[in-house]
Amino acid sequence: MGLRAYIVRRLLLLIPVLFGVTVFIFGITMFFSPIERASLYVRSARQMSNLPLIIETYGLDRPFWEQYGTWINQVFHGNLGWSAVVQMPVWDALWSFLPATLELAIFATPIIILAGIFLGSQAAAHKDRAVDHVTRVAAIGGWSLPTFWLGLVLLMIFYGYFRGLLPPERLSHPMNMLVNSADFVRYTHINTIDAILNLNGPVLLDALRHLILPVITLSVVDVAFIMRLMRSSMLESLGKGYVLTARAKGLAERVVVNKHARRNALIPVITVSGYVFAGLANGVVITETIFAFKGIGWWAAQAATRLDIAGVLGFALFNAFLFVLVNLVVDILYTRVDPRVRLGGVVQ
């Protein structure tokens, strides 16, 4: 089967996935009573006598299929609904909160993957020696740290103790005013990229300053994950016959490790790396909330806690789409790393 046919078929798979996900989520929200769902639209005690009116206006007491039908009908007309937690259409919310999250993912993913692969293969190559012990202890430590704790501690040290050194949010106040002025074109709304495109050094530095802590917070946990995976995968391939052969024919240890063992050990890591990126790109709720780095994870968490169903569904659609896409990319990457893999499920 050709690559193109494979991609088309995988994309077609999106249709049942999206349908299933939305029906499932919609079904779950129906377990909340109409009054509970109406509370989203109540902003103060004095509006509570209006609950019956709100339920009627939004049709919250209609049967499941009728409510789902209304929603899916909207979707087919290109309208994903209104996200009441941020007061904008769901589509706009996705676009306005995605750049912040992507910015985090773009910086954190390479750090996580490269550092994880490097540390993991070093640990495996020096199994049971000091390097191995130190990285393993550090990995378990990093993996066990709760994000909210690490994030807050970093913030308290680098923003609290060193007053204002590495601040939360995405930009400081004067830079914020600058990027929103007419002198600055926001091509992507990813501040670092926009700053480069606008050739604006101060904005770039300021954006990077705001990125350091959230990226560290994200990396510490996930590096440990990749590192441990890389280590065990590497140990496995170091024990394989072809490594023995390579050593036997007198290759330098560096070549054995880097070329023969590591390349084969990469396959599971690539799979996981795809999900690491997807996991970052669909938002990291705690990091985004602690650092007021408002991205898609923050939005989705707000929507979920306040039963903003249109918002939750929009986020679920985005998520499903993202994961199918990432899966596809990972599959294609396989063929690059492992020539034995042929797309379409035929392994020779």
Added chain:
Amino acid sequence: MAKKLIVTIIALIGIIAMVLPGCTAEPAPEPPFSAYIGSGQLDGKGIPEDFFSDIHVRKAFCYAFDYDTYIAEALSGQGAQRGSPVVEGLYGYDPGTPMYSYNLDQAVAEMKLAWDGQAWEKGFKFTLLYNAGNLPRKTACDMVAETWARIGANKKYLDPIDPDRFQISVQALAWPAILGKIFGTRDMPMYQIGWLPDYPHADNFVVPFMNSHGTFSSFQGYGDAELDAQIAAAFQDTNPVTQQQKYNALQQRYYDDAPGIVLAQPLGRRYFTQHITGFFYNPCESSYPGDIWYLSKSDNGDDIPFKNADSLIEATIGDAESLDPAWCYDTASGQQLRQIYETLIYYAGTSTGTFNPILATNTGVFNPTDNTLRFTIRTGVTFHNGNSLTPEDVEYSFERAMVQDRPGGPIWMFYQALLGADVWSYDDTTYAAISASVEVDGQDVVFTLAGPYWELPFKQVLCGQWASIVDEQWCIEQGDWDGTEEGVADVLHPQDPGETALFNKCNGTGPWKLNLWESGIQIVKEAYDGYWNGTPPFHWVIYKIIEEWSTRKLSLLAGDADIVYVPGTNFDEMDTELGLNSFENLPSLSIDAFFFNMAVAEAPAEE
């Protein structure tokens, strides 16, 4: 591969089939009684549905609450006990209303009278719920439970002691679920909820708390026709002396009937960096920093870095819902509008019953013969786009709000005040009546009130952000209501905030104009050079949303924010920080109370 697809689809259908019965099935029939009242009988293992309909039970609970400890612990000392929901600062408040004191002897005596002594003999068991995350409410629930457990374990009251006789368990639920229980299933025997005023008048509190159709009382089964008539009579009395007597009687009545435990009127605190001076507090000022016009910022001291000299930055929680004055009914939106738009009059200084002219040049001339209230409109005022303010703009502003009549919005106050007690929305009246209620007369605008007793409350309504004055010509250019009866259908009853033309566009007469609204992130306002009443004290006014408390606090200490919202539970930790100016004991016009549900799990009363 194809097989895989089929398996996936079958699995999905399976999941859907599992979920659907929960959604499509008719709601399960009501259980005989709620899950929170145990056995549903007075047998020591529960309480009957109408347990709290016995006044002695209610009084016993009122006596068995340690108000001072609650205020000290749950509110960090920032609260004052009140005898009724009518709190200090409201027109009609009676400082002489008696209050229940913490008195276990009396609590026991009352409980022994309840249910012919059965309540005391058998004991009771039920569950108290509070909305998860609300620490003061949790504290109050725990205190109620512990007090009754102590009574059962006290030899003075019960010999031999029986620690299990009075069992109250405490449980947390998410806020939407609590709302669903209060206003839907009504299966909680006792719950807490708070109230903020629309306008600072006793009527705005006695109606929701005591009227048989009130927002709270109707759902707890309190109030009757006789009490409703008494409430209406108090409101409609135009003699201030006898009106005050009637409100005193209503407050006494709440004490006597004890339909709830009135916990406390919260006293707020505000924390600014040392660089901000000039704060003063009006209890009606819904916005957190108060009237920012009087604030100024300069480099005072080194404890906190001095940054952004030309900006006032507030970090807080909760975004605006809309920037359309006729839509907004929440404090976050109101705060933005207060800086962008202006009203005809506003409260004078710290008063809640006297007014200063703003866009009017007088505070209203009332004519009792025809119930008209006349304002002369100020000249020389311009909107942010340069248009001049005219009396026609004022007339348009009020009529626009009434023909938009957002469901669940604030405009019922205009209808009530201008068109009468039976009129709550556009459906209850005619376009002609709306049009006639606000008229231009030369440089004056004349409101015809529904009754002479509306003079004061309507002036209070006029201070609210819903009464902001908009620019007619500009509004029509934005696609808003065109000023004709035919145009009403296009703007009537919007469903989502984004449907109104002024949702995220502003053109007011206020000191600041809208610069940027990034939903969920920040609202930026910029000084308006052409402001009629002087130069605004800040070039930028920024409202930032930072949900995480530690982050918010650190922004204040780093000088990146000048004021942050401090939840009551964090007051104590702020007192140890250097470089802050704090303002304490600021009475808020709100009350937190326990409500007794006198008929658990009964169908809600019809409005």
